[in-house]
Amino acid sequence: MSIHIITTTWKGKMQFESTNPSGETLLINAGEENQGEGAGLRPKALMLSALAGCSGLDVASLIEKMKLEVDDFKIETTASLTQEHPKVYDQVTLEFHFYGSNLNEERLNRAVDLSVEKYCGVMEMFRQFAKVAVKTSFHKI
Incomplete structure:
Protein backbone atom coordinates (compact mmCIF):
# COMPACT_ATOMS: atom_id res chain seq x y z
CA MET A 1 0.00 0.00 0.00
CA ARG A 42 -10.34 26.61 -5.92
CA PRO A 43 -10.62 23.27 -4.08
CA LYS A 44 -13.48 21.83 -6.13
CA ALA A 45 -11.89 22.90 -9.42
CA LEU A 46 -8.69 21.18 -8.30
CA MET A 47 -10.67 17.96 -8.13
CA LEU A 48 -11.61 18.39 -11.79
CA SER A 49 -7.99 19.12 -12.67
CA ALA A 50 -6.97 15.95 -10.83
CA LEU A 51 -9.52 13.96 -12.80
CA ALA A 52 -8.41 15.33 -16.17
CA GLY A 53 -4.74 15.07 -15.19
CA CYS A 54 -5.06 11.46 -14.09
CA SER A 55 -6.77 10.38 -17.29
CA GLY A 56 -4.54 12.61 -19.40
CA LEU A 57 -1.40 10.99 -18.01
CA ASP A 58 -2.83 7.55 -18.81
CA VAL A 59 -3.70 8.57 -22.36
CA ALA A 60 -0.31 10.25 -22.95
CA SER A 61 1.42 7.07 -21.81
CA LEU A 62 -0.77 4.93 -24.05
CA ILE A 63 -0.18 7.23 -27.04
CA GLU A 64 3.53 6.61 -26.59
CA LYS A 65 3.17 2.85 -26.04
CA MET A 66 0.85 2.48 -29.04
CA LYS A 67 3.18 4.67 -31.13
CA LEU A 68 0.29 6.90 -32.19
CA GLU A 69 0.78 10.14 -34.08
CA VAL A 70 -0.80 12.97 -32.10
CA ASP A 71 0.38 16.57 -32.43
CA ASP A 72 -1.54 17.75 -29.37
CA PHE A 73 -4.45 16.91 -27.15
CA LYS A 74 -6.44 18.60 -24.43
CA ILE A 75 -9.22 17.64 -22.07
CA GLU A 76 -12.12 19.98 -21.40
CA THR A 77 -13.91 19.14 -18.17
CA THR A 78 -17.39 20.43 -17.41
CA ALA A 79 -19.17 19.72 -14.13
CA SER A 80 -22.36 20.74 -12.40
CA LEU A 81 -22.77 21.27 -8.66
CA THR A 82 -25.79 20.35 -6.62
CA GLN A 83 -27.83 23.24 -5.20
CA GLU A 84 -27.89 22.08 -1.57
CA HIS A 85 -25.00 22.09 0.89
CA PRO A 86 -22.66 20.39 0.88
CA LYS A 87 -22.49 21.27 -2.82
CA VAL A 88 -20.92 18.40 -4.73
CA TYR A 89 -20.40 17.57 -8.38
CA ASP A 90 -23.21 15.33 -9.55
CA GLN A 91 -22.48 15.34 -13.29
CA VAL A 92 -19.09 15.56 -14.98
CA THR A 93 -18.17 15.43 -18.66
CA LEU A 94 -14.63 15.02 -19.96
CA GLU A 95 -14.13 15.80 -23.63
CA PHE A 96 -10.85 14.67 -25.12
CA HIS A 97 -9.71 16.72 -28.13
CA PHE A 98 -7.01 15.17 -30.31
CA TYR A 99 -5.16 17.17 -32.96
CA GLY A 100 -3.04 15.85 -35.81
CA SER A 101 -2.81 15.06 -39.50
CA ASN A 102 -2.67 11.27 -39.08
CA LEU A 103 -4.95 10.43 -36.15
CA ASN A 104 -5.84 6.79 -35.60
CA GLU A 105 -9.31 7.39 -34.15
CA GLU A 106 -9.96 3.75 -33.29
CA ARG A 107 -6.76 3.37 -31.26
CA LEU A 108 -7.14 6.78 -29.61
CA ASN A 109 -10.65 5.81 -28.53
CA ARG A 110 -9.14 2.61 -27.14
CA ALA A 111 -6.55 4.62 -25.16
CA VAL A 112 -9.29 6.81 -23.68
CA ASP A 113 -11.41 3.75 -22.86
CA LEU A 114 -8.50 2.04 -21.10
CA SER A 115 -7.92 5.11 -18.95
CA VAL A 116 -11.58 5.60 -18.14
CA GLU A 117 -12.43 1.96 -17.49
CA LYS A 118 -9.20 0.49 -16.12
CA TYR A 119 -6.36 2.79 -15.13
CA CYS A 120 -7.54 6.17 -13.78
CA GLY A 121 -8.11 5.88 -10.04
CA VAL A 122 -9.43 9.42 -9.80
CA MET A 123 -12.09 8.49 -12.36
CA GLU A 124 -13.16 5.59 -10.17
CA MET A 125 -13.37 7.90 -7.15
CA PHE A 126 -15.56 10.35 -9.09
CA ARG A 127 -17.91 7.52 -10.07
CA GLN A 128 -18.72 7.11 -6.37
CA PHE A 129 -20.57 10.44 -6.30
CA ALA A 130 -21.13 11.69 -9.86
CA LYS A 131 -22.38 10.58 -13.24
CA VAL A 132 -19.33 10.75 -15.51
CA ALA A 133 -19.56 11.05 -19.30
CA VAL A 134 -16.65 10.93 -21.73
CA LYS A 135 -16.52 12.24 -25.30
CA THR A 136 -13.76 12.30 -27.87
CA SER A 137 -13.28 14.75 -30.72
CA PHE A 138 -10.74 14.52 -33.52
CA HIS A 139 -9.33 17.58 -35.27
CA LYS A 140 -7.34 17.07 -38.47
CA ILE A 141 -4.65 19.67 -38.98
Whole structure:
Protein backbone atom coordinates (compact mmCIF):
# COMPACT_ATOMS: atom_id res chain seq x y z
CA MET A 1 0.00 0.00 0.00
CA SER A 2 1.24 3.47 -0.90
CA ILE A 3 0.63 6.40 1.44
CA HIS A 4 0.61 10.02 0.29
CA ILE A 5 1.15 12.83 2.78
CA ILE A 6 0.02 16.31 1.81
CA THR A 7 0.66 19.29 4.08
CA THR A 8 -1.69 22.24 3.68
CA THR A 9 -0.71 25.40 5.60
CA TRP A 10 -2.88 28.42 6.27
CA LYS A 11 -1.31 31.58 4.84
CA GLY A 12 -3.86 34.01 6.28
CA LYS A 13 -7.33 35.14 5.31
CA MET A 14 -8.72 32.53 2.89
CA GLN A 15 -5.44 31.28 1.42
CA PHE A 16 -3.59 27.98 1.92
CA GLU A 17 -0.41 26.53 0.47
CA SER A 18 -0.47 22.80 -0.19
CA THR A 19 2.47 20.51 -0.87
CA ASN A 20 2.53 17.53 -3.16
CA PRO A 21 4.51 14.30 -2.66
CA SER A 22 6.79 15.56 -5.45
CA GLY A 23 7.70 18.58 -3.33
CA GLU A 24 5.81 21.04 -5.52
CA THR A 25 3.38 23.49 -3.94
CA LEU A 26 0.21 25.22 -5.03
CA LEU A 27 -1.96 27.96 -3.62
CA ILE A 28 -5.59 27.39 -2.71
CA ASN A 29 -7.93 30.33 -2.18
CA ALA A 30 -11.62 31.05 -2.04
CA GLY A 31 -13.19 33.21 -4.72
CA GLU A 32 -14.02 36.81 -3.97
CA GLU A 33 -17.68 35.81 -3.57
CA ASN A 34 -16.56 33.74 -0.55
CA GLN A 35 -14.28 36.29 1.11
CA GLY A 36 -11.21 35.13 -0.79
CA GLU A 37 -8.85 37.27 -2.80
CA GLY A 38 -9.05 35.15 -5.93
CA ALA A 39 -5.31 34.28 -5.88
CA GLY A 40 -4.88 30.53 -6.07
CA LEU A 41 -6.87 27.54 -7.17
CA ARG A 42 -10.34 26.61 -5.92
CA PRO A 43 -10.62 23.27 -4.08
CA LYS A 44 -13.48 21.83 -6.13
CA ALA A 45 -11.89 22.90 -9.42
CA LEU A 46 -8.69 21.18 -8.30
CA MET A 47 -10.67 17.96 -8.13
CA LEU A 48 -11.61 18.39 -11.79
CA SER A 49 -7.99 19.12 -12.67
CA ALA A 50 -6.97 15.95 -10.83
CA LEU A 51 -9.52 13.96 -12.80
CA ALA A 52 -8.41 15.33 -16.17
CA GLY A 53 -4.74 15.07 -15.19
CA CYS A 54 -5.06 11.46 -14.09
CA SER A 55 -6.77 10.38 -17.29
CA GLY A 56 -4.54 12.61 -19.40
CA LEU A 57 -1.40 10.99 -18.01
CA ASP A 58 -2.83 7.55 -18.81
CA VAL A 59 -3.70 8.57 -22.36
CA ALA A 60 -0.31 10.25 -22.95
CA SER A 61 1.42 7.07 -21.81
CA LEU A 62 -0.77 4.93 -24.05
CA ILE A 63 -0.18 7.23 -27.04
CA GLU A 64 3.53 6.61 -26.59
CA LYS A 65 3.17 2.85 -26.04
CA MET A 66 0.85 2.48 -29.04
CA LYS A 67 3.18 4.67 -31.13
CA LEU A 68 0.29 6.90 -32.19
CA GLU A 69 0.78 10.14 -34.08
CA VAL A 70 -0.80 12.97 -32.10
CA ASP A 71 0.38 16.57 -32.43
CA ASP A 72 -1.54 17.75 -29.37
CA PHE A 73 -4.45 16.91 -27.15
CA LYS A 74 -6.44 18.60 -24.43
CA ILE A 75 -9.22 17.64 -22.07
CA GLU A 76 -12.12 19.98 -21.40
CA THR A 77 -13.91 19.14 -18.17
CA THR A 78 -17.39 20.43 -17.41
CA ALA A 79 -19.17 19.72 -14.13
CA SER A 80 -22.36 20.74 -12.40
CA LEU A 81 -22.77 21.27 -8.66
CA THR A 82 -25.79 20.35 -6.62
CA GLN A 83 -27.83 23.24 -5.20
CA GLU A 84 -27.89 22.08 -1.57
CA HIS A 85 -25.00 22.09 0.89
CA PRO A 86 -22.66 20.39 0.88
CA LYS A 87 -22.49 21.27 -2.82
CA VAL A 88 -20.92 18.40 -4.73
CA TYR A 89 -20.40 17.57 -8.38
CA ASP A 90 -23.21 15.33 -9.55
CA GLN A 91 -22.48 15.34 -13.29
CA VAL A 92 -19.09 15.56 -14.98
CA THR A 93 -18.17 15.43 -18.66
CA LEU A 94 -14.63 15.02 -19.96
CA GLU A 95 -14.13 15.80 -23.63
CA PHE A 96 -10.85 14.67 -25.12
CA HIS A 97 -9.71 16.72 -28.13
CA PHE A 98 -7.01 15.17 -30.31
CA TYR A 99 -5.16 17.17 -32.96
CA GLY A 100 -3.04 15.85 -35.81
CA SER A 101 -2.81 15.06 -39.50
CA ASN A 102 -2.67 11.27 -39.08
CA LEU A 103 -4.95 10.43 -36.15
CA ASN A 104 -5.84 6.79 -35.60
CA GLU A 105 -9.31 7.39 -34.15
CA GLU A 106 -9.96 3.75 -33.29
CA ARG A 107 -6.76 3.37 -31.26
CA LEU A 108 -7.14 6.78 -29.61
CA ASN A 109 -10.65 5.81 -28.53
CA ARG A 110 -9.14 2.61 -27.14
CA ALA A 111 -6.55 4.62 -25.16
CA VAL A 112 -9.29 6.81 -23.68
CA ASP A 113 -11.41 3.75 -22.86
CA LEU A 114 -8.50 2.04 -21.10
CA SER A 115 -7.92 5.11 -18.95
CA VAL A 116 -11.58 5.60 -18.14
CA GLU A 117 -12.43 1.96 -17.49
CA LYS A 118 -9.20 0.49 -16.12
CA TYR A 119 -6.36 2.79 -15.13
CA CYS A 120 -7.54 6.17 -13.78
CA GLY A 121 -8.11 5.88 -10.04
CA VAL A 122 -9.43 9.42 -9.80
CA MET A 123 -12.09 8.49 -12.36
CA GLU A 124 -13.16 5.59 -10.17
CA MET A 125 -13.37 7.90 -7.15
CA PHE A 126 -15.56 10.35 -9.09
CA ARG A 127 -17.91 7.52 -10.07
CA GLN A 128 -18.72 7.11 -6.37
CA PHE A 129 -20.57 10.44 -6.30
CA ALA A 130 -21.13 11.69 -9.86
CA LYS A 131 -22.38 10.58 -13.24
CA VAL A 132 -19.33 10.75 -15.51
CA ALA A 133 -19.56 11.05 -19.30
CA VAL A 134 -16.65 10.93 -21.73
CA LYS A 135 -16.52 12.24 -25.30
CA THR A 136 -13.76 12.30 -27.87
CA SER A 137 -13.28 14.75 -30.72
CA PHE A 138 -10.74 14.52 -33.52
CA HIS A 139 -9.33 17.58 -35.27
CA LYS A 140 -7.34 17.07 -38.47
CA ILE A 141 -4.65 19.67 -38.98
